[in-house]
Amino acid sequence: MAEQTETLSSTATTATTTTTTSSTPLKTMVVIGGGYSGLSFIQSIREIEKQEKQYKIILITREDFCSRPNLFFRFKFLQWHSKHLDYFGGIHLNGENNSFITKYGVDQVLFNTSVFDINNVEQVIKYKTVGSDDEISLHYDTLCLCIGGKAHVVNYPTEVSNEKSVIGLNREQLIVNFGEIQSQISNYLYIRNIEQVEYIHQLMKQLYDYYESNENNLDHNRIVIIGSGTLSIDIVSHIIEGYEAIEKLLNGEASAQPSKQTIEEVWSIKNTNILPKITIIGRGKHLGKSLLRDEAACDMILKLAKEKYGKYLDIQLETQVESILYSDVNNLAHSVKTSNGIIPCSLIVQAVGVNSETSLATKCLDASLGVNGGILVDEHFQIHTNNSTIVPNIYCIGDCAEITTQEGKTNVWKNWTSAREQASACAHHILSKKNSKLFFSQTPKFFGLHITCLGEYDSTDSNLQTIVIDEQIQKNIYMKFLFNTIGEQYQLIGALIIGPNMNEYKLGLNFLQLLKEHVYLPKAIINNTQLLALNFNINYWSKLMSLVKARKKDTPFETPEEIEKLLSELTAASEKKATPAVNPLAKKKFVNPLEKKKQAAASSTSSPSSNDTVHMLNISHKQKMSSLRNLIIFLSIAILVAVLLPSALAHNTQESSSSSTPSSSGEEVQKKNYNDDPSFTFDPHPFRYIFTDFFKCDGNVTAIRTFLVVLLSTAKTKEAKLALVAKQKDRFLDLLINSSEELKTQPQRVEEHKKEFEKLTELIFSVELETGKVCQYVYDTVFTYDQTKLGRKVVNSMEEYKKAVEEEQERKKKKIEEL
Ligand SMILES: Cc1cc2nc3c(=O)[nH]c(=O)nc-3n(C[C@H](O)[C@H](O)[C@H](O)COP(=O)(O)OP(=O)(O)OC[C@H]3O[C@@H](n4cnc5c(N)ncnc54)[C@H](O)[C@@H]3O)c2cc1C
Structure with a gap:
């Protein structure tokens, strides 16, 4: 050595x-x-x-x-x-x-x-x-x-029991030693990394393949998840989302993800009855108590899981695992013995926490x-x-x-x-040497519910003021807020916000800001305004945040005049026409140069409701590629832009004089004077780039859309267009956030998106933008920006796109093999 x-x-x-x-x-x-x-x-x-x-x-x-x-x-x-x-x-x-x-x-x-x-x-x-x-x-x-x-592992006793055996799992074909809890039992595992997830996936696939031709023998076609906390719910709700997607696809629902091709390639699934059922075993009385720390919230989620997913899911609480039964002939577990009886299964996953x-x-x-x-x-x-x-x-x-x-x-x-x-x-x-305060915040999404846990949301301190909003618990909306009070002043110290809609999620984001601002608000605000309202009003919250941020920390709004002013400003803001949660572009009447089919596809993807979690605008950096989604998104943009184009050209009344575009960062962005070329056609390609980046923002789609709307508008002067950009920005960011899965789990990145957007605005408006042809300029600028700033790879056709994806896959495969 x-x-x-x-x-x-x-x-x-x-x-x-x-x-x-x-x-x-x-x-x-x-x-x-x-x-x-x-x-x-x-x-x-x-x-x-x-x-x-x-x-x-x-x-x-x-x-x-x-x-x-x-x-x-x-x-x-x-x-x-x-x-x-x-x-x-x-x-x-x-x-x-x-x-x-x-x-x-x-x-x-x-x-x-x-x-x-x-x-x-x-x-x-x-x-x-x-x-x-x-x-x-x-x-x-x-x-x-x-x-x-590392995974917390409980060593439950194991018992040899050869009278039963799991059929369908071929041990020879399994990669062994991936988080096995007992090294001799290859289908009894914990999860800590991607290899273990892959392994579970392989087991599930083997089961499906086996039971497809042995449908009358489904007894053991079950996964048992031991644990009823966050980890367990996380894995179960993701598997179930996968199942739902398959079901949608088999029912011919258009919006199904993943694609038919993916499903066929992966599992050749034709029948959802063969998908392994899932049993959650929990010692405690509640599901998700370690995170939610609130019994009413736990009960609400349990009820939802049972009612909505009962077909796939069986939840056994207050149940003790007694032993794992396995056959020493094939070294596979086949059942879990519990205080409630024996549960036959083919796969056992322990998800009981992390040490x-x-x-x-x-x-x-x-x-x-x-x-x-x-x-x-x-x-x-x-x-x-x-x-x-x-x-x-x-x-x-x-x-x-x-x-x-x-x-x-x-x-x-x-x-x-x-x-x-x-x-x-x-x-x-x-x-x-700058010290920052830390606030607990966790925002998972389980069983279709957005959950926001902030600060100290489980304190039982009787000096705190606790407000529970549970009138809509039947609709799976539940909120709890904890305030520190000094006289008539309230300071937020914790919140639990759960609901199926983006409104609840947005409220969560804003309460996180409020928590960080550490501000005292007068009781009047807590009682009489939209602070705790379920119908989230972005105007109200923007105003409140701007007023709060303008104050010194820990300085309450105290005098009656101040409070009155605050209330009236908030009321005025909240009465401003709320931003509709639909894509404003969709309202415009454009002549569509594409086939009707494409138009239908464009309109169906361009009007998300506020509750919609379709990734329409989400050009996620996370997706190392998520090629499918990217493709859909880019097709939507391409179609959208194609829809906009004729109208854009109709506005082409003025000449642009600019010829060079210094970027805000000092880089030269290559640009053309599009108006000089009479044969110019605007040809945004849907397959412009693939993603190679994780951390950076992807405000580009938002930017493109916003700028196109602005450019196509009747605002003629640069000032008027800039004013319009400012106005549209919040609305588009709102849409972006609504439709971005990733932003839901990374609230802090909303700020990053805003900054990226500002930078792009500066860049684009550093030239005179006065004609419809400048749409191309905007498009190019955004993509050049992406290339130079975000290091993305540009591809110009579907073939190139596919090739690039294949090459990337090949490269990664080689690398892994080398390792
Ligand atoms: C299965 C699973 C699902 C989760 N899902 C969510 C979720 O949905 N939402 C959420 O907010 N959180 C989730 N979490 C929790 C979240 O992922 C963790 O809190 C977060 O990843 C912690 O990051 P970390 O860098 O502290 O630790 P880790 O991600 O554990 O990284 C630690 C790294 O250190 C390396 N390391 C350890 N010791 C050494 C050593 N001696 N020498 C060299 N390297 C070493 C490890 O190999 C590892 O790469 C999940 C956790 C797990 C296990």
Whole structure:
């Protein structure tokens, strides 16, 4: 076993960075863990550093794929070999076109590498890479532990029982040792990473294939999920969404996802009766209690799950698992013995929680653990030792860290929004000594319900004012708000908002802002206005936020005059005509140059209701590709633009004089004077690019739509058009947010979208835009912007698009095989 000191190794992925370096030598920042907190931390460091790089960053991680938050999308879209193909829930860190590593100037990345020692006196870590016995030492100036968690596993007894056996699973064909709880039982698992999700998918496929020709023998065609918390509900609701999609497709419903082709390629599904049933076994009385912490909310979700999904789902609460029954002939589990009886099944998944990864810190740093089992850190994310000292130059964030909360308690917030917030706060502290307050926020979507959990939403402190809105519980709408009160002043400290509509989701986003603003509002606002109203009014909230932000933190609106003014301004704002939740473009009457069929498709995809979760405007960066969705989206845009074009040209009354477009960032955007060319035709191609980026914003579709509407409008002067852009912007952003799955889970990114939009506005309006032909200019500018800023690959035809996708798949496959 060799011991070496690290130099930039040839096997490591290295990247160039666009930031400049200062004259002082760079310090070395080592980040251990390439999960969501590690990557967010690197992103934050680079963003705060801006142009002047202070750190050389080295990322060391056991994995090469950051996927945890969206692992189960795999089930929803049911694509085969998702990791190799279209898995869009994660960030591939590996690969030569690696946008994250390049974009954030990570100087060196070591995949499949474990750090096993930290010497905080000499500031040296030691690591080993899979496939090598070498132990390599590496110096750090600053170290960030982002080592996450591991599945919590309960060792239920196992019993040999050979009188039954699972038929349909071919053990030989299974990849064994993927999170198996008992190494001898290959169909009894936990889930922690994409490989395990893939494995489950393979098992499900084998079952389907078997039962398709043995339909009278469906007894064991069942998956048992042990656990009734967030993880369990997450996996189950994704599988069920997949089932629903299949059902829609088989019923001939047009909007079904995934496509028929995908379903046929993946499972050849023809009959939904053969899809494995699911049983959730929970010890407790409630479903989802660990997250919701509210019995009425849990009961509402349980009722919905039973009523709506009873066909696929059986929920057994207050049930104890007694043992796992398996056959030692084929080493497969076939039943779960519970306090309620025996449940025959073919696959058992334990989803009973996550434990923080702590051993490295306890072993090497004498780190003290918090009551929730995480590495105890102070408000600056520095580790407490058992001797009550703080470990210098080492920080710790994410699932492994037990942080000190606002309320002075400690907790491990195991969700990705918190991982990201901690990453940003920690980076700010390191680089600028700026301290940020952390707020718990988690916004999952289960069984079609948007759930927003904010702050301290489960406090039983009798001094707090709790407001519960449950009149519409039958419609699955439930809200709870907790306020700290001082006299007639209320300060939000927590909220739980659940509902099937985007309104509830939007309320959640706005309450998060309110929580962060830490503002006291007069009782009059809480009682008499739309603050807690179910019919979310964006005008009201925009006004409230602008008024709140204009004030100093912790300064209440106090005097009667102030309160009266506030109320009247809010009333006036809320009485402004509410933005209709339909696409304004759809109202325009255009001559459609395309076939009627396409027009129908365009109109059906261009008018989402506020409750609609169709991804119409969502050009998600997350989808490593989600090619299908992208295709649909781009087709919609293309059709839309084609629909707009004739009208655009009809407005072509003035000449444009501009010939060059300096971008806001100083880059030259290549442009033409479209009006000079009489043969000009506007030809936006639907397959303009494929996605290679995860983090950046995709306000482009919004931008295109907005600008086209503006350009086609009767506003003639630049000022008038700009005014129109400003007016349309909120409305379009609102639509974008409504239809973006990703923004629902990343509320903080709404701000990013807004900023991207502003930048594009600046860019586009840096030339004179006066003719219809300028539509092409807008289109090109947006895509050039995408290319230069976001590093996307442009393709110009369906063939090229398919080829690019295939090449990408091939490349990834090779890379994985190499590994
Ligand atoms: C199956 C599943 C589904 C989830 N779904 C959601 C969801 O829908 N919404 C949500 O908000 N949250 C969800 N979560 C939780 C969320 O994903 C986590 O809170 C978040 O990913 C934590 O990020 P992290 O970077 O702290 O940890 P992790 O993602 O666990 O990353 C830690 C990384 O550190 C590496 N590592 C550990 N030790 C070492 C070492 N010694 N040397 C080198 N590398 C090391 C690991 O290999 C890993 O890559 C889910 C979690 C799981 C397991």
